[in-house]
């Protein structure tokens with residue numbers, strides 16, 4: 001696939017671009033000629049990422065917690081001031097922790113819903129209102145998770161990601177006539193910094209639960225995102241693309 005011209009000078013925002021999957025997405029866009037803004041909560045992480053990414057192209061960072069609407073508006077203002085437009089939004093920031101539903105505290109549940117469902121909505125609405133609806137053009141890709149058979153052991157994130165899956169469909173239709181496309185990518189188990197946060201006993205041998213007998217790479221997810229944001233996918237909207245080595249169709253998802 002020759003993507004080079006597709007993203008030349010496109011302005012791309014990758015939330016959570018300081019590590020793991022988001023870092024790979026940012027790198028792939030830069031390599032293909034885009035100008036990229038990465039965001040996260042941890043400035044040191046973002047600075048280290050910028051050091052590694054800057055040889056690939058024009059990249060800057062902004063601190064932005066996706067749960068904080070004021071910070072999101074400041075991020076939109078920064079992009080407006082710097083570039084005057086936004087072409088692609090990748091809602092990658094998110095995450096959770098493993099816990100049985102019976103053990104979840106109110107705050108634990110709320111934090112994960114806020115992080116993955118509310119944060120994604122706030123970011124999407126703000127970028128649509130600031131850029132996409134006025135431009136009559138925009139491309140949004142939401143990173144969710146493998147929720148195909150529910151998410152036992154992480155019901156909070158399962159519920160939040162299912163919400164984003166459905167939001168993707170609703171907004172694809174609400175905004176279709178305004179030139180805005182919105183799709184989602186559902187990663188299975190990906191060898192990334194995110195996975196390092198999980199207890200060893202949960203992750204050990206986990207590749208055996210994947211039909212293709214290996215974990216996905218962060219680039220596997222990035223390639224799907226670039227495809228959905230590219231003209232190759234111009235007739236695709238409201239879709240969720242699973243990047244999971246077939247795991248949704250077979251065996252365990254993630255058991256405690």
Ligand SMILES: CCC/C=C/C(=O)SCCNC(=O)CCNC(=O)[C@H](O)C(C)(C)COP(=O)([O-])OP(=O)([O-])OC[C@H]1O[C@@H](n2cnc3c(N)ncnc32)[C@H](O)[C@@H]1OP(=O)([O-])[O-]
Nearest residue numbers: 094095096097099105107108111112115189194195197254
């Ligand atoms: C197979 C793999 C598939 C998926 C992989 C990935 O997604 S990889 C991507 C992986 N990457 C990421 O996940 C990155 C992003 N993730 C995060 O930042 C956090 O997981 C977050 C979403 C909880 C937000 O954090 P925050 O700093 O804003 O929140 P906070 O610290 O203030 O806590 C709020 C509440 O949650 C509770 N709690 C927290 N941890 C645990 C735990 N282990 N256990 C139990 N509970 C826990 C905490 O106790 C508190 O409740 P309390 O005590 O007041 O009743």
Ligand SMILES: NC(=O)C1=CN([C@@H]2O[C@H](COP(=O)(O)OP(=O)(O)OC[C@H]3O[C@@H](n4cnc5c(N)ncnc54)[C@H](OP(=O)(O)O)[C@@H]3O)[C@@H](O)[C@H]2O)C=CC1
Nearest residue numbers: 016019020021040041042065066093094095190192193194
């Ligand atoms: N790895 C995997 O197997 C899978 C991952 N996913 C999802 O893919 C995405 C990327 O995960 P991965 O790269 O593996 O993990 P990481 O933990 O490396 O990445 C998560 C990124 O999101 C940022 N982030 C998290 N919460 C917030 C917030 N409230 N505001 C702003 N930024 C935030 C983090 O930056 P900072 O700490 O600076 O805030 C971090 O850069 C996540 O949504 C994850 O849940 C889904 C399925 C499987």
